Amino acid sequence: MTVKPDLRERRRLETQAEIEDAALDLFERQGCEHTTVLEIARAAGVSQSTFFRYFATKEDTALGSHRAFESALVARLDDAEVRPLNLRDIEEVIAAALGDLSADGANVLGRIRRVRGLLVRDTALRSAALRWEAGQCQRFLGLLADATGTETVDLGVRMLLETVSVTLRVAFDEWASHQAPEGDAELVEVYRTTCARLRDVVSD
Template identity: 55%
Template sequence: MTAPGTAALDPHAVPDLRERRRLATQAEIEHAALELFAQHGSERTTVDDIAAAAGVSQRTFFRYFATKEDAALGANRAFDAALAERVEARVGDATALRDLEDAVADVLGEMSAESGSIGRMLRVRCLVMEDAGLRGALLRLDAEQSRAFFRRIASATGSATVDLRTRVISEALGAGLRAALDDWAGRRDRGEEADLVAIYRQTCATLRDVTAG
């Protein structure tokens, strides 16, 4: 599965000129969408507004994104694609929850090193707290990718089906990640220094403490 921005997460990939231009145009559209959503909200922003701000045509916009909300979620899709690749690499290893937590932490670390993607994820996380339209789009994206994620977790943990254990592991990963992202976004919004990977690790430890009690 390939998602917008995924190539930029691979430190060994060297995109050719055409690919670099494609990624640059995509990033311009994402940046324009986030700026306009922050200023006016997603409901009062149109595709034409985003295209004009990015300096592209409406036709070009739709070559990259299906909806105006999608234009703000490229980094989230890139994260999901990178995590899927990490999980699929562990298929058949009877992977435990902590191994999967490590996979999430690794992807977050890679995105943190590539500041553009992590910066867009931060802005989205801050915006969804106030923007119902963007929040709905993010929830739909999560729902869209959950079924495939469940199957990947089942394979990685050695289960033939998406059974109760698979669901619990998947939901635990999702809950920890969402809590960590919200805490990280809140701290950054208050002007505090915040290490996303450290916050995620702390969130996982807290989740284990709570469930053990």
């Protein structure tokens, strides 16, 4: 059961979202490289010191929605009752985490869509995203080792991680390329279709 955040936490999340939206607006208009923290702070109606309480760099503002997905996925992995998990089990966990994002509000999905679009054309943001994804992979290795019942991060766990990561990245980009309204059914459907295509490719 999801615990409803208190007033202070809701206000913190609102401020964080306002900064993220202001940054994305500016990145879309003039690019990340030509946008300053001061511009983002002014657009969000906060001070620079407030900005840095939420984000270490301007690039981080574009990764908040991806961190939200990571948190949802970690929570789902922790709650999984069956151990060890195989690839299909983990795909179901991911699908459930994607559904959780939609249940928490379409704003997160909307930001993810905007960020995926920016990554295609913004070199600075793409470099930041690749660095973050490298760190994410390291965090997930341990989680997958536990989920698959493997004490060490062996070749099988690494292959599983790479397979999951590539499939998820392709699904996000495919979903973001559509202009239909965001929604749980749509994103989960695209992810499941991508997983099915993976089966086709592997079996060819």
